[in-house]
Amino acid sequence: MPSSPLSSVSPTSGAVLTIDLNALRANYRALSNLAAGTECAAVVKANAYGTGSMQTVRALAREGCKTFFVASFKEAEIVRGVAPDATIYVLDGLFDDSGPAFAAASIRPVLSSLDEVRHWSDFCRQAGMPLPAAIHVDTGLNRLGMPRIEAEELKGSPDLVKGFKLALLISHLVCADEPERPNNEAQLQAFEDYRAMLPACPASLANSGGIHLGERYHFDLVRAGFSLYGGKAVAGRDPLSPVVQLHARIAQIRDARHGETVGYGAAHMLERPTRIATLALGYADGIFRCLGATHTTPGLTGYIDGHPAPALGRISMDLITLDVTDVPVELARRGAWVEIIGEHVSVDELAEQAGTIGYEVLTSLGTRAERVYLDSQSGNG
Numbered sequence: 001m002p003s004s005p006l007s008s009v010s011p012t013s014g015a016v017l018t019i020d021l022n023a024l025r026a027n028y029r030a031l032s033n034l035a036a037g038t039e040c041a042a043v044v045k046a047n048a049y050g051t052g053s054m055q056t057v058r059a060l061a062r063e064g065c066k067t068f069f070v071a072s073f074k075e076a077e078i079v080r081g082v083a084p085d086a087t088i089y090v091l092d093g094l095f096d097d098s099g100p101a102f103a104a105a106s107i108r109p110v111l112s113s114l115d116e117v118r119h120w121s122d123f124c125r126q127a128g129m130p131l132p133a134a135i136h137v138d139t140g141l142n143r144l145g146m147p148r149i150e151a152e153e154l155k156g157s158p159d160l161v162k163g164f165k166l167a168l169l170i171s172h173l174v175c176a177d178e179p180e181r182p183n184n185e186a187q188l189q190a191f192e193d194y195r196a197m198l199p200a201c202p203a204s205l206a207n208s209g210g211i212h213l214g215e216r217y218h219f220d221l222v223r224a225g226f227s228l229y230g231g232k233a234v235a236g237r238d239p240l241s242p243v244v245q246l247h248a249r250i251a252q253i254r255d256a257r258h259g260e261t262v263g264y265g266a267a268h269m270l271e272r273p274t275r276i277a278t279l280a281l282g283y284a285d286g287i288f289r290c291l292g293a294t295h296t297t298p299g300l301t302g303y304i305d306g307h308p309a310p311a312l313g314r315i316s317m318d319l320i321t322l323d324v325t326d327v328p329v330e331l332a333r334r335g336a337w338v339e340i341i342g343e344h345v346s347v348d349e350l351a352e353q354a355g356t357i358g359y360e361v362l363t364s365l366g367t368r369a370e371r372v373y374l375d376s377q378s379g380n381g
C-alpha cells in the first residue's frame, strides 16, 4: 500500500503520516458489530488520538456515528464545527462559569462531582433550559468520577438532577485491556449499584477493551477509542485494521569507518565500515529519544522496501540515523522512503520498544509530518 500514497506527496516533504480513513470506518463497523444492539460512540480526544479530529470525525459521522467524546471544551468546538448534529460530551467536565459556553455550542459536560452537578443544575435553572449532561461515577479508578459518598448524597437530594436532563451515566474501567483481572467484574457490579441508586437514564461503561469484555459491559452506549485507530486494546488479542503509517525520507547517505561514532554523545561506536542513512524525522515528530541505539543496546528499526535498517546512535530532534550497510544500494539512496510505522512495525510494537503504550505513540505524532488521508469516499485511495 505505501508506495501509492507516498507517490502523491509533495517533493519537499521529509516525513509523511498516512491516515487510512477506510480502515478507520471498517474498525468502526467492526466495533459496532461487537456491541450490536447498543450505540457505538467514538472517543476523539487528543486530536482523535493524533489522527486529526476534523477528518476523523467527518469520516465517522458519515459512517453513522452520532456521539463523540472529547477531553476538553476546545476539542468539542472542533468536533462541533464538522459535525453540526452530533452529540458531544466533554469528559473533563465543567469549570465554574463555563455553563454559557457549553450551552451556546450545544455541548454536554460530563459531571464528575456533586459540585459540578450543582453548578450545571443552577445554570440550567437560571437559563430556564433543562440542558443535557452526563454524570460520571467512580467505580475504582480514583481519578475523575463522582465518589460513592457523593452519589449517595445525590440520591438523597433528587431535586439536584431535576434542573437538567440526565442524559447518560458513565464510568470508566481500570484494566479492561486485561480481561482476566477481577477488577472488571467488581467495577461492573459497582456500576450496577450506582444505576440502581440514581435516576434512570442510559448508561455507558465500556471503552475499547470493555467492548471486548462482552455484552454485560455494553449497556446503552460504548465509548470506542484506541481500537478505532487500530491499536491493540486487549492483551493477547489481534487489533483491528491499522490506521496510521509513518514514513520518512532519507536526507543523506554517507559511509563511515570502523571505530567512528554516530550522533550526539558519541554513544554509538561503529564496529564495521558502515553506510549511514539520515532520516528527516526525530523526537519532535513523536519518535521517542529512547528509541535510539548504542553499540550495546538496539533501538528502532526502519524498513526500506522491506529491508531492515536498524537505528545507529541517539535520536535527535529532527533526525534519525540508520544502518543501511545491508540494504541494496539502489534502495538506500537519498530521497528514498523509510517505513517507521507500517507493514513491518505496528504502533504497539514501536510503543513496546519505547517502554510505553500505543496510545502515547499515536498522540505524540505531532504536526510536522505531511498528513495524507486515504479515503475512497472522497476519491482518494
Ligand SMILES: *Cc1c(COP(=O)(O)O)cnc(C)c1O
Pocket: 043, 045, 091, 171, 172, 206, 207, 208, 209, 223, 224, 225, 226, 227, 233
Ligand atoms: C479515553 C477514554 C475512553 C476511550 O478509551 P480507549 O481505551 O481508547 O477505548 C473511554 N472513556 C473515557 C472516560 C476515556 O477517558
